[in-house]
Amino acid sequence: MNKIFKLAMLSTTATALLLSAVQAQETVVWWDFLGGGDGVRMKSLIERFNTEHEGEITIEGTTLEWGTPFYSKVQTSSAIGEGPDVMTYHLSRVPLGVDSGALAEISTDDLAAVGLGADTFASANWEAGQSDGKQYAVPFDIHSIVLYYNKDKLAEAGLLGEDGKPTGLDGADNFMAALEQLQPNSEYALSLQTSGDGTPWRVFYSLFGQQDGVFLGEDGTFLPDDSIPKAVSAVETMASWVEGGFAPALTEYEGSVALFTSGAAALHMNGVWEVPTMTDLAAKGELGFEWGAIAIPTFFDHPATWADSHGFAIPSNGGKEMTPEKKAAVFEVIAWMNKNSLAWADAGHIPAYSPTRDSEEFKTMEPNATYSVLADTAVFDPKSTLAGVASPVYDAVANYIAPAMNGEMSPQDAIDEMKADLQDQAD
Template identity: 30%
Template sequence: MKRLKWLHFALAACLVLALTACGSGKSDSQSQTQDNNQTGSSNSSKPSDTSAPKGKTELVFWSPFSGPDGPFMKKIVDAYNEQSDSYQVKFQIQPNGDYYKLLDNAFGTKKNMPDLMIMHLDAIPTYAGKDLLQPMDDLAAKAGIKKEDYVEAAVNYATIDGKWWGIPLDIHPLIMYYNKDLFAEAGIEHPPTNREEFLEAAKKLTDPSKGQWGYAVPTLWPQQFIFPSLIYQQGADLVDAEGNPNLNSPEAVDALAFLKSLIFEHKVSPENVAQDGEVKLFLQGKNAIQFNGPWMKDQWDKAGINYGVAPVPVFFDQPGVFGGSHTFVVPKEQTDAAKLEGIGDFLKYVAGHSLDWAESGQAVASKQVLASPEFQQLTQQQTEVAKEFDYVHFAPPIPDWGSIVGELWTQVNLTLLGKAEPQKALDEAQKKALQAAEAKKQ
């Protein structure tokens, strides 16, 4: 299985993953983040505790969970601290939009460096390539943490040159949300599973006179998840066998042409959808289908939408979705044996107690939790998300991949606005990507 996942980065002036989305654009080294998983943004950096009790070794833990998912991780940290006699985790939430800037500053100045941190999976090749992280193999072995304890896709991606650089917390692939009330009104009994069912449903659900659409096609974020998913469904990739950009392949052209056809041929989407326009329509009950990430759950719940969750339909030849993952990493500078032992102890605890994280809407990467009755009894979202783990792809494991393909999102946007044709747009994206890749070799 190809391992792919895009660095969340912004498109032109917009991307920030709209927290999750909706993140914001980041530096080259940053993952697409947004944290695409945080829609709200408290931007709180309040630690779980101000100092470690006497006799406990303090472990500073950074995360970008400044949205509604932050309290779920804090609950895990607090529970760990309560039961641990030896270690105290100081949980610090950094503003999602500035997370990698703060991290880069810490790496550069060697000041205020955390002992443990969350990193997006697709950022690992960049930071490991710059020799800023330490392999997790020894730490994991001493703590009794095994690769086979986690979903293979995330483990394989984080294993570079035979070394394991990040222990996964979750996997968040593209999923399909749908408005159950609109489906019922249209007489549609189940969510679509393939292209034919999708088009039939979207047309039934579209009524321009009411301002209602079957599927409002986003022209910006989260196309970073949607467009590559359609390429993977054709058994293709965004890179060739040598790891070079392959953005104008026949499969990529077909994927973009299909998205454009939904707007201008099938007319199941309004034209000129602005950033987050499809989200606003879904919240208003005017967009029946929404492709996005698990991080949207909190927003839908607060809005009181009667929604369902299902795997992304197979639009082409085989299942395939783009996804992301939050992973635990340790900076190379951390060499304190007591702290490394404590980090291992904490991560071992998280592996068995990440059900609280799953309750945020995420599907966790721990096989122990995934197999538990408690996880299986969670709301439909988590179990539906986990169904996609067998065919999830991550961004190409290439350092600074986000900066190499920046032009791609500009060209996708222009195409979906009706200002460019798929082939010419992707030819331009490919030309700029090859230039950027070559420049990085010099």
């Protein structure tokens, strides 16, 4: 009997210990929208995190469709308290996320507890995660557009310096002269998306930012009168590349990439996220030329380049409070991802976390290190519920700026109609 009692006690103790271990492990429900090379790298990071935190924290990850479907799902799920514990989020979408009530405010004390704060990120990047001075997202990277180049073609045209990087491209006139030098030995001197919204917006906003243009005034006016000439100049510059036959007309995103990777174009304007494409093709011996990437040239007054960030946000989930243990686990996830973001830089991104960006390991990572100056010259999307990824601003670019690039309407008309369209939606 005594033996049976002891066995029962041992069994009860073992069960209690097991339950205690299970209860001590926090499961963090995670949503992201990352596909392609980004998705592969993020899954690898999640696996590393789970291995290092075995028995303590487990990330339970789900990948949803990028763009509008993701943000619609977040909004509806958060409203009924069924959202994840943490999610990836474009910082350009923060104003709309806050306005719709989908995002929870993030405490600076909670961030400080895991070593994160305003002093660990570039100021513009940190502020891009704010709305009305309150923090709603933590930056993870800075992704911008860059200028990819075919070293062979630039060397042939005398546009490659001794350091192997392009020379003589700054200034709108100099850039046009360079296109003229490159054109004879290429189908196109420059390839970029000239149909749709993505690249046209990113290039326009870069050129506009280089002139200190104001897209959204403090009083809520889109494209205030004194910024209209700057916007027109940006579109005129973009249209001149197509009009001169240096860049292809009415070309979709994928086609613009193919023109460069096939060797048909000497230069290519696109996001840093295409770095893995170039790296992988080169590794397979399928690229056929040496390539590099630099920050977008300075066409106007000073360097400035459109940028956005993948960040981490916490849904409001109908006001449901996290347990202290869950909250600690969520912030450990956010901090760990930033502190291990060198692996994320393999996707072409610039780490948002300053200690990683300033590390010797990152400084020797090419071509990222070459264009990492973008962290200091980045211009983020205007803070508006109409701006950001898959927004009315992007729609307006497809409806007005892209047609102007292709000679289907004048740059002045394009800007006037875009201004009127966005103002009507805002009022």
